[in-house]
Amino acid sequence: MPESDMQTLTIIQPDDWHLHLRDGDVLKSTVPQAARQFHRAIIMPNLKPPVTTTEKALEYRKRILDALPSGSDFEPLMTLYLTDNTSPEDIKRAKESGIIHGAKLYPAGATTNSDAGVTSLDNCIATLEEMQKQGIPLLMHGEVTDPSIDIFDREAVFIDRVLIPLRKKLPDLKIVFEHITTREAAQYVSEAEGYIGATVTAHHLLFNRNSLFQGGIRPHYYCLPILKREENRQALLKAVSTENRRFFMGTDSAPHAQGAKENACGCAGCYTALHAIELYVQAFDEIGALEKIEWFTSINGPKFYNQNVNRNKITLVKKEWTIPQDLPFGENRVIPLMAGETLNWQLK
Numbered sequence: 001m002p003e004s005d006m007q008t009l010t011i012i013q014p015d016d017w018h019l020h021l022r023d024g025d026v027l028k029s030t031v032p033q034a035a036r037q038f039h040r041a042i043i044m045p046n047l048k049p050p051v052t053t054t055e056k057a058l059e060y061r062k063r064i065l066d067a068l069p070s071g072s073d074f075e076p077l078m079t080l081y082l083t084d085n086t087s088p089e090d091i092k093r094a095k096e097s098g099i100i101h102g103a104k105l106y107p108a109g110a111t112t113n114s115d116a117g118v119t120s121l122d123n124c125i126a127t128l129e130e131m132q133k134q135g136i137p138l139l140m141h142g143e144v145t146d147p148s149i150d151i152f153d154r155e156a157v158f159i160d161r162v163l164i165p166l167r168k169k170l171p172d173l174k175i176v177f178e179h180i181t182t183r184e185a186a187q188y189v190s191e192a193e194g195y196i197g198a199t200v201t202a203h204h205l206l207f208n209r210n211s212l213f214q215g216g217i218r219p220h221y222y223c224l225p226i227l228k229r230e231e232n233r234q235a236l237l238k239a240v241s242t243e244n245r246r247f248f249m250g251t252d253s254a255p256h257a258q259g260a261k262e263n264a265c266g267c268a269g270c271y272t273a274l275h276a277i278e279l280y281v282q283a284f285d286e287i288g289a290l291e292k293i294e295w296f297t298s299i300n301g302p303k304f305y306n307q308n309v310n311r312n313k314i315t316l317v318k319k320e321w322t323i324p325q326d327l328p329f330g331e332n333r334v335i336p337l338m339a340g341e342t343l344n345w346q347l348k
């Protein structure tokens, strides 16, 4: 149970089960910011070029570890980027390495750096069977790419067109439905048979689609899956704050340089790794559910991934602070979510 006296909140140290750190120079800031809060993180493989092999993941892991502040015990949990050409041998190799904790499905064209992603799951059945056999979870960006489907419906349609048929074929495949944003997804994950979990971001708990157009167009609130109607936000809040153990924290912190967001064709992704835990605490506090937060932030995720729950604890204090306007990002700047706005809780 979290310890709380209204002015402080102490919880088991959280992990981030969905994080983009990017690569190169920017690791100098993205890695320490994540390591300040989390013990472990599932590292997304959508680099340019993507992390498609265990060898590439080992090299990327080393670059991440090299960017850690000395004394940090942060552990990057690596993932493979599935393509039409990922083979069952690639999966065996990943399992043997001991460093790969999932393989990521990006439907081709669905989101940032997904062009090399899977064009049809039919091309991957042998590979997915091997994942099922080896116990490697399939992490999914769950949106259909059919341009005739409205952007606000792409997640719900994915459940019927892709997820349910896939789970009929491979009922023992472990699945994480990443960054869910709809009532339909929350309900499906709550009730479905078998081994399935879902991550939920802080921004989908805090904001609905009105935030995209508050007094003008707001590129820093644009991410995929796109923010939805309020009723969906309410369904997500309910899912993460009830006793269901299938929902866990995954920030989907996805930094893009300021100029790539504030652009005629701006990139999708919100940067939250600086202040993720404070954002989640704010969301739970707003619905009076702080006593439920620890399952979501610190327990359900490790249990899903067969990892130990962390031993360390973190403490937040009830104290207003202002989110910085921008942050270093290699040679550029990145704008954190809610830049310049106030949060009520601060990590000690």
Ligand SMILES: NC(=O)N[C@@H](CC(=O)O)C(=O)O
Pocket (backbone or CB within 6 Å): 020, 046, 111, 112, 113, 141, 222, 223, 224, 225, 252, 254, 255, 268, 269, 270
């Ligand atoms: N969530 C996003 O809007 N963007 C992510 C990709 C992803 O997780 O879909 C990114 O890598 O920028």
Ligand SMILES: [Zn+2]
Pocket (backbone or CB within 6 Å): 111, 141, 178, 179, 224, 225
């Ligand atoms: Zn995604």
Ligand SMILES: [Zn+2]
Pocket (backbone or CB within 6 Å): 018, 020, 044, 252, 253, 254
């Ligand atoms: Zn993501």
